[in-house]
Amino acid sequence: MVTYCTGGIRCEVLSSLMVNRGFKEVYQLDGGIVRYGEAFKDQGLWEGSLYVFDKRMHLEFSEDAKTIGECTRCSAPTSKFENCSNPSCRTLTLYCADCAASPETLRCADGCAAA
Numbered sequence: 001m002v003t004y005c006t007g008g009i010r011c012e013v014l015s016s017l018m019v020n021r022g023f024k025e026v027y028q029l030d031g032g033i034v035r036y037g038e039a040f041k042d043q044g045l046w047e048g049s050l051y052v053f054d055k056r057m058h059l060e061f062s063e064d065a066k067t068i069g070e071c072t073r074c075s076a077p078t079s080k081f082e083n084c085s086n087p088s089c090r091t092l093t094l095y096c097a098d099c100a101a102s103p104e105t106l107r108c109a110d111g112c113a114a115a
Contacts, residue, residue, distance in 0.1 A: 015027075
């Protein structure tokens with residue numbers, strides 16, 4: 001079993017728990033996926049953007065990062081996260097710049113578009 005997390009702390013806890021529960025081969029990325037990305041950029045085994053838990057919402061390890069996300073409304077390639085514009089929903093979803101530009105298209109699903 002291989003685990004990874006953003007900075008390596010949660011993997012330490014999870015790896016220990018897994019070993020205690022009988023897993024024989026447990027591996028983790030030292031320093032998390034962020035350190036891996038800093039070391040290997042997009043030449044390693046990582047592909048695309050990394051979701052992060054701050055205002056940035058995502059980061060790329062190099063300018064060569066592949067865009068693998070799709071806009072929830074139009075399926076255009078994107079790495080941009082936005083909250084649904086419906087105040088009763090606010091679901092965090094991927095949107096392209098065009099769909100994010102308008103409250104009418106910044107809705108995560110057909111149910112939200114009608115709300």
